[in-house]
Amino acid sequence: MNRAATAARPIRLSALDLVSLGWFGLRARRARAALSALGIAIGIATMITVIGIPASSQAQLMRELSALGTNMLQVTAVPDRQPEARLPAESVGMVRRIGAVTRVGAVANTHTSVRRSDRADPADSSGLTVLAGELDLLPAIDAHISHGQWLTETTARFPTVVLGAVAASRLGVTGVPSGEDDSRQVMIGDRWFTVVGILATVPLLPEIDRSVFVGWPVARSELAFDGRPTVLYLQAAEPAIEDVRAVLPETVNPAQPADVLVSRPSEALIAKRATETAFSALFLALAAVALLVGGIGVANTMVISVLERRTEIGLRRALGATKGQIRGQFLIESTMLALLGGVTGSLLGSAATVAWAAGHRWPVVVPVSATLAGLGGALLVGVVAGVYPSMRAAALPPTEALGSG
Structure with missing residues (x-):
């Protein structure tokens, strides 16, 4: 069974x-x-x-779209409220403490003229601006060097200069020689400055192309610069760009936030989010x-x-x-x-x-x-x-x- x-x-x-x-x-x-x-x-x-x-x-x-500066903001002082339109000297360090900010660079208008030689008319600056630039400026504005090099901790202390693309053309500087005897120089104020670099074109910031950059320390010692920046360029995480923009005035100038002007995010950011x-x-x-x-x-x-x-x-x-x-x-x-x-x-x-x-x-x-x-x-x-x-x-x-x- x-x-x-x-x-x-x-x-x-x-x-x-x-x-x-x-x-x-x-x-x-x-x-x-x-x-x-x-x-x-x-x-x-x-x-x-x-x-x-x-x-x-x-x-x-x-x-x-990201190449159009969707994560970039500019901070300036309101000209109508401050005749010199400058930001506090400690503003750069304060902005760096914002968590969503990834890069910060500052420039300051030295209010001096630049000439091709000492024989040029001192009143003719060729529409160029002499700016004191921080060493970490280039990453903040997505700029690159086409000839030579950017300012270093050493060269920033001496009368050296980096030219924007348009500035180099107007000053007749087409390259940066490698030999010391064949150096190119321009006159800023009444002092000769040696050209050590030329920037490539910065499509998003045409004012950078028309600028001449000197180091922050030499601007203090030679051009009567007071150490207060004119413009801050910063990059932040895109999802937090509006939040960063909202806190920037109080961060840059806690005593007088109304004196701080922050640019609007790029219209490309709206298009990017829609896409x-x-x-x-x-x-x-x-x-x-x-x-x-x-x-x-x-x-x-x-x-x-x-x-x-x-x-x-x-x-x-x-x-x-x-x-x-x-x-x-x-x-x-x-x-x-x-x-x-x-x-x-x-x-x-x-x-x-x-x-x-x-x-x-x-x-x-x-x-x-x-x-x-x-x-x-x-x-x-x-x-x-x-x-x-x-x-x-x-x-x-x-x-x-x-x-x-």
């Missing part, structure tokens, strides 16, 4: 056994499986591509439709597979396979088919995005969330598409299934 019960007991199949059965079903019908997986792959590839290409384009646009929130629902809808079509293809393949394999199903049932095992076999087969399409589609979509972005010289952005969503969507499609066929296969009576063969 016990031996009969043991013989009638169905054999338990492990998950690995079910996976092997499912994979065997796909290998036995490779062409049909490949076409069904292709439907899923097209849907996943479409979804990743229509998300990745706009994301890469958006990253390029964000880069271009970040914009998304193409149409592209997502197209990807969803492609995914749905692929899911229907998988379901169709599995239903036909059940009809064609009725004899196999009946034989397995007659040999002791349970309804759960039959159902699990076809459900896993459907899921593997969709997963195969999902992996293929993810690779194709990522490759298409990389190729398109590289061809347009954009930053390559393949959103991980889109890839994971694509694989998850493929698994979901496989499960949903395989539920009905698996249940239909499990419901076939063994005698009917064998009789149909």
